[in-house]
Amino acid sequence: MTNYIEKFKLKNKKAIVCGGLGLIGKEVSIALSQAGAKVLILDNNESAWKEFKEKNKELDLDFVKFDITDISNLGKNISKVYKDFGPIDILINTAYPRTKDWGNKLEDIKAESWQKNVDMLMNSYCLITKEIAELMKKDKIKGSIINFGSVHGIVGPDFGVYSGTDMTSPAAYSAIKGGIINFSRYAASYYGKYQIRVNCLCPGGIFDNQDKTFVANYEERTPLKRMGNPEEIASAALFLASDASSYITGTTFMVDGGWTCI
Ligand SMILES: NC(=O)c1ccc[n+]([C@@H]2O[C@H](COP(=O)([O-])OP(=O)(O)OC[C@H]3O[C@@H](n4cnc5c(N)ncnc54)[C@H](O)[C@@H]3O)[C@@H](O)[C@H]2O)c1
Numbered sequence: 001m002t003n004y005i006e007k008f009k010l011k012n013k014k015a016i017v018c019g020g021l022g023l024i025g026k027e028v029s030i031a032l033s034q035a036g037a038k039v040l041i042l043d044n045n046e047s048a049w050k051e052f053k054e055k056n057k058e059l060d061l062d063f064v065k066f067d068i069t070d071i072s073n074l075g076k077n078i079s080k081v082y083k084d085f086g087p088i089d090i091l092i093n094t095a096y097p098r099t100k101d102w103g104n105k106l107e108d109i110k111a112e113s114w115q116k117n118v119d120m121l122m123n124s125y126c127l128i129t130k131e132i133a134e135l136m137k138k139d140k141i142k143g144s145i146i147n148f149g150s151v152h153g154i155v156g157p158d159f160g161v162y163s164g165t166d167m168t169s170p171a172a173y174s175a176i177k178g179g180i181i182n183f184s185r186y187a188a189s190y191y192g193k194y195q196i197r198v199n200c201l202c203p204g205g206i207f208d209n210q211d212k213t214f215v216a217n218y219e220e221r222t223p224l225k226r227m228g229n230p231e232e233i234a235s236a237a238l239f240l241a242s243d244a245s246s247y248i249t250g251t252t253f254m255v256d257g258g259w260t261c262i
Contacts, residue, residue: 007244010037014088015241016081017041018068018128019095021048023208024148027230028092031238033059040085042066043095068095068124078131087139090241091132093125094148098170106171114172122176126183129198133191142195144241147184149202149252151259153177161217167210177202181252188250197249199240203233204256223258 010032020029020041033039033056041063043049049063064081068074082088097120099113125147136143150173157169184200191198205218207227219225236255239245254260 004244007246008035008238008242010035010090010238010242013037013090013241014086015039015090015092016085016088016132017092017094018066019043019093019148020063021045021052022094022096023206024203024230024233025092025094026052027234028094028237029061030056030059031231031234032090032092032241033061035238035242037090037241038062040064040081042068042081044068044097068128069097069120071119071123071127074124074127075131078128079135082132082135086135087141088132088136089141089143091128091143091145092148092237092241093128093146095124097121097124102170103168104170105168109171117170117172118176118179121172122179122183125180126187129183129187133187133194133196133198136196137191137194140194143197144245145184145187145196145198146237146240147180147198147200149181149184149200150177151202151204151254151256153179153181153200154202154252154254154260158221161214161221163217164213165211167214184252185250192249197240197245199245199249200252201233201236201240202252202254202256202260204228204254204259206230206233221259222256223262226257228255228257 015032015037017029019025021043029039038060044067152174181200184198188198205227
């Protein structure tokens with residue numbers, strides 16, 4: 001008889017979580033570690049690491065300070081991490097670098113800012129995916145790569161949820177997340193014959209003490225009538241990372257309370 005619970009376990013697996021100290025990344029790191037993986041967090045926020053490690057002493061978590069926006073050295077830097085810590089079975093791309101003018105209206109965005117965000121948030125995910133997949137291929141690892149998309153990579157923003165607030169959804173975000181989603185399909189197709197899986201996990205809005213008007217608008221618009229929480233995203237990441245999803249690749253996995261079904 002198949003032991004289904006065992007399929008969700010990550011015993012003897014090694015995982016890299018890029019952006020593992022963020023709102024979602026922390027919970028993903030905890031979930032993978034609880035399931036038995038050795039987790040290496042790559043993040044540029046060293047002070048957040050000290051606090052996170054202190055709170056989670058019992059978990060097998062490690063950290064390397066890493067900047068995913070150093071595009072010209074990304075291949076070299078990520079392959080050094082792989083060699084020092086690896087071989088790697090699981091890669092999660094959930095870092096969220098953005099420029100200072102992130103959130104400005106479309107008409108106010110300068111070309112250089114647009115290009116920078118595409119480089120920092122989309123090109124970095126694609127290049128890290130390629131680099132790790134090549135190393136997995138060389139080491140014959142049946143790896144799982146999970147790139148973070150968003151509902152905004154699937155549908156345009158419903159600007160109604162921002163009414164009565166000074167919030168908006170940046171235009172570049174839609175372009176970037178759409179790009180990450182389709183690159184993940186490309187990589188899934190490209191690396192499938194090596195049994196390397198590449199999936200895109202797309203959260204809806206996660207509650208983080210946002211403006212009360214926004215939260216109320218967002219809840220009203222969402223079929224489940226609430227925002228999500230990081231733990232709900234982490235469970236989905238654990239599923240996609242584990243052998244429980246061994247026949248799933250190239251998928252765009254929505255964890256959005258139904259946002260994109262209407
Ligand atoms: N929070 C949401 O509501 C939501 C919704 C949909 C999709 N997402 C996606 O989920 C992912 C994570 O979002 P989040 O809300 O946890 O973000 P966050 O801002 O809370 O965390 C991002 C993490 O990335 C790290 N980081 C930033 N720049 C970096 C760099 N140059 N190099 C390495 N690490 C860097 C930060 O230090 C931080 O730990 C993103 O891809 C985001 O687009 C989030």
